Amino acid sequence: MLKNLFLGLIFLFSGLTFSQIPAKETKVMVRAQAKDAKFIGTSMGSARIVIKDVLSGEILAQGLTEGGTGDTELIMNKPIARNAKISTEGTAGFLASIKLTEPRLVTIEAYGPLDKKHSIAKASTQTWLIPGKDILGDGIILPISGFVVEIISPEAVTSSTISEFTFEANVIMMCGCPVTSGGMWNADQYEVNAQITNLDTQNEQELILKPNGETNRFSAKSTLEKGNYELLMYAFDPETGNSGVDKKIISID
Template sequence: MRRLLFFGILLAGVLSFGISEAVQTKLVVRAKSKDAKFVGSKMGGAVVVVRDSETGKVLAEGLTSGGTGDTETIMNQPKTRFGKITDGSAMFETSIDIAEPRLVTIDVEAPYSDKTHMVKSSTQIWLIPGRDIVGEGVIIEVPGFAVDARAPEAVKMSDNKAAIPLNAHIVMI
């Protein structure tokens, strides 16, 4: 009887060894303009899509929201390895259920409010069950400018020459 009980417990242990439960893992993603500030709500935020790199399955998606961050900290202070630059900046926050380490691809497209200027940037990271990536989170740099030409609306050319006065509003994405 003892032997049967022992083998029953051993069998249950062996069978349950391969079964692991999914764990909520928090992830924060931020979109930062190259050599500039974070893409905030005023620019429509940034579209964030988190995918399983192996299967392509979408694990989370949404928009960053919030401010562009502190200008003095981001633009003027020297950067240090563990220095924080994200206070008050836009972010996308999610929780993903994972049972084992998973390589994910994070795509960011910004600015969301102006599709003609949207730029896509990506990175890959390993998510470990229960090891949250919060605080500064994952910062993905988005290069480019949003250019809004205000004048001229139309140009007349004569002899393939024209003096064109230009008025534009240019903002780093």
């Protein structure tokens, strides 16, 4: 009798599945932070966050970071003690709410900044999510490296009787933070160059662009003959390894 009861209990519990266990809502805050800078939020078109199961690939949550870039003093200047928070109310982030019946190993990805398509970069990490165990506060911070570099001049098609042109780039941090000489993000320590290739002759030249006094702007002058050129401009920070590139074809007639 006892043996039959015991076997019956085993059969009963073995028939239970995780799908029959009540799901627990689990909240996860995810933020994307520009390397050596602040958070990527609404002002830069946000960062896209994707949380998916490692084994099955199932997307458990996805959305955009919303909010501001955060407190400059807190993020950039104050020494960060263990467990100290660097986010404040309104700091950009994506709050996921996921119903879990069991622990799941997930990949968390961030893509951004979405407003600057040619500069979008990806960062990711993996962690276990436990049912009912929220990850809040700063949450999970994904660092995104790079600069946003945009060619300002010359224009793609230029009709001109002069041979000297201004080559100008706009360079900002991935969070949109400004780059200025002697500033928090010091333009004087960044290397900004233009590589110019004549597509007709394959002749190449390289220019060093310098801060020109305007926020985020670097420029240099050089002569060009009429023709078609590939223009590539890059920014590089030897201190942090941040880098960014923009490229376009220009025609001078």
